[in-house]
Amino acid sequence: MAALNAACDIVVSDIIHTRHGGEHHPASHVLRRSGLSIWIDLDQLAEANQQSLFFSVDRFNLLGFQQRDHGPNFKSNAPLVSLGDYVRQIAAELIPEKTVKTAHLLTFPRILGVGFTPLSVYVACDAAGIDLLYIYEVRNTFGDMHAYIGTPSSGAAILEADKIFHVSPFFPVEGCYRLRLRLDARSIKLAMRYLIADRPALTATMRGTRMRLGTGTLLYSLFAARQFPFRPIISIHFEALKLWLKKLPFFPRPIPPTRWSRAKDFDKAN
Incomplete structure (x- = not known):
């Protein structure tokens, strides 16, 4: 994984969701919008907090990052857990023979204290910069969260995870995801393909340009x-209205699953 330009980079991106028509999901639909994310070093939050007068960590500002929005802190009244420690705890449990040197997070920041993070991606690397662990943290508009966690055997691996978490009321909780994150010093590319019965139901991509976060x-x-x-939130509900008007089948929210589940290398999953 490419090194950070700074303790925190800002990412301006194009986000595209393409819903593929099919037997289980009859209507095609395309959503395209601009996005704003941050790529932050979880071991350098104090340094990130100093990069701009208008950006803060764990405090209100024009743009902000709150650890309580993520991981074990989400909806918890317990003392705040360092997200860097959280990543290392997961790694120690799943890959005890490996040592995590760095832990980064790709996520959507709060704007004026308001935020919604449908997807956040943690990346843990060893001293050589090799990816050891991915955590794809997914949230829905019902206030639930689930993490798909993978330990790739090679850099930039495609992970495959069984879908067990309800995200959209216009898709069932079945099928699988294929997930990939690619990063270099200037760009980030994130891709997710959702399949039902081995047929593509949804493809979502984010292609962004990285810049050092400053004023x-x-x-x-x-x-x-x-x-x-x-x-x-406005965008999500507006697109949901469009899908409802297309008379797509509606799937009610089931009981949320456990907090996290395992993903596998795509090559090994087949």
Whole structure:
């Protein structure tokens, strides 16, 4: 995994969701919007907190990152758990023979204290920069969260995970995901393909440009990505209305599963 440009980078991206028509999901639909993310070193949160007057860690600001939005802190009244420690705890449980040197997180920041993070991705690397662990943390608009965790055998691996978490009421809780994150010093590419009965049901991609987070890049990125508080929630519900008008089948929310489940290398899963 490529090194960070700074303790925290800002990412302006194009996000595309393509719903493929088929027997189990009859209507085709495409969503395209701009996105604003951060790529943050979980071991350098104090340094990230100093990069801009308008960005803060665990405090209110124009743009902010809150550890309580993620991992074991989500909906917890217990003392705050360091997310870097959380990643290392998971790694120690799943790959005790490996040593995590760095832990990074790709996520959506809060804007004026308001945020919704449908997907966050943790990446743990060894001293040589080899990816050891991925945590794909998924949230839905019902206030639930689930993490798909994979330990790739090779860099930039495609992970496959059985879908056990309810995200959209217009898809059943069945099938599987194929997930891939690619990163270099200037860009981030994230891809997710959702399959039902081995046929593509949804393809989601995020292609973004990385910049060191500073006051200038922060203000530019907010303008370029046309971001404002509540935008993700408004966008999600507006697209849901479009799908409802297309008379797609509606699947009610089931009881949420356990907090996390295992993903496998795609090559090994087949």
